Amino acid sequence: MTTRALGDRYGRVATDLRVSLTDRCNLRCSYCMPPEGLEWLPDETVLTDDEVVRLVGIGVRLLGIREVRFTGGEPLVRRGLPGIIRGVREAGPDLQLSLTTNALGLSRVAGTLAQAGLDRVNVSLDSLRPETFAQIARRQRLEDVLEGLAAARAADLGPIKVNAVLLRGVNDDQGPELLRWAIAEGYQLRFIEQMPLDAQHRWRRTEMIVAAEILAALEREFTLTPAREPRGSAPAELFLVDGGPATVGVIASVTRPFCGDCDRVRLTADGQVRNCLFAREESDLRTALRAGASDEQIADRWVVAMRGKRAGHGIDDPTFLQPDRPMSAIGG
Structure with missing residues (x-):
């Protein structure tokens, strides 16, 4: 079999595949979805475990994929997750x-x-504050998250990266607190600018906490x-903290876009290829x-789908429109 590159018209080649395993989630984070949740994908449209493994295998064997990240929704709610990981490994x-x-x-x-690969x-x-966590996630589950992190460290699933979104008037005063904690625990902290991918379409650039503020x-x-x-091609801009070795990262997708070096492609839970996180078009592999x-x-x-990738996400363009799918249905 001949390996082809997932290249686009601008010379970028995708080697990093993000695979959404479900659009369902057990939190209701305010910047992602409404309190009542969303209408989930019909079960019959979601790829089976074997279909996921086959499509990822095609990407690996025929298209030069070298890195795979499983996302959601929340991928841990997918019962077949260990088997999928094992099959992809x-x-x-x-x-x-x-x-x-x-x-x-x-x-x-x-x-x-970890045993699955x-x-x-x-x-x-x-x-890290229970009341703020509950305000954002709409669930009292902070201790469960902290226990999950500790278990990941014990299972040697590292380096462990922690992603945080700062929201104006909610947790925008808690950045240093998060960083002190992450350094003490040995986790790598990444702050992410809030992106226009909420299901409610209430995102406003004027309200977001930008990288310069962080x-x-x-x-x-x-x-x-x-x-x-x-x-x-890494999305995070890294900084040494107090001379190192600890670092902190800022992923400024909106104000400091890195589209020119993007090496990512996405596969949704229902088998659609998205050549950009903010794309409004998809290519159907499931059918x-x-x-x-x-x-x-x-x-x-898949190769044809990547040829249509645009030069950039276009958030600063006055004609920019959010994707119809929210982040929970696209995968990070």
């Missing part, structure tokens, strides 16, 4: 396999996931210097898969 023994999760229930399965986890955590708040308590290593298409035919469809 068999398809790519040298793959970097990671999981983005809210860590609810991770304390029970961290060891199982998972390398590391990214955990979403926006506050860094200014941190620099009131810490000395930050740019990390020496090149950033490359071809279920109609009996060969691996090579599916790979061809």
Whole structure:
């Protein structure tokens, strides 16, 4: 079999695949979905475990995928997760396999996931204060998240990265607190600018906490210097904290976009290829898969899907429109 590159018209090549395993989630974070939740994807449209493994395998064997991250929704609510990880690991023994999760229930399965072949986890955590956590997530589950993080560390699922979103008037005063805690625990903290991917479509750029504000708040308590290593296609801009070795990252997708170096492609839980997080178009692999298409035919469809990738996400363009799907249905 001939390996093809998932290249676009601008010379970028996708080697990092984000796979959403479900659009369901057991939290209701205010910047993601409404309190009552959303109308979930019909079960019959969601890829089966075997279909997920086959599509990822095609990406690995035929299209040069070298890194896979499982996302959601919340991927831990997918019952077949250990088997999916095991199947993908068999398809790519040298793959970097990671999981983005809210860590609810991770304390029970961290060891199982590590044994299945998972390398590391990214955990979403926006506050260490129970009342603030509950205000954002609309659930009293902070202790469960902290237990999940501890279990991931015990299972050697590291380096463990913690992702935090700061919201104006809610937790925007808690950045230094999160950083002190992360350094003490040995976790790598990443602050993420709030992106226009909420189901309610209430995002306003004028209301978001931008990277410059995040860094200014941190620099009131810490000395930050740019990390020496090149950033490359990594979304986080890294800074040494008080001379290192600890670092903190800022993912400024809105105000400091890194589209020119993007190496990512996304597969939704219902088998659609998205060549950009903010794309308004998708390419259907599920229908071809279920109609009996060969691996090579599916790979061809995937290559065509990537050719249409735009130069950038266009958030600053006056004509920008949010994707119809929210983040929970796209995958991070």
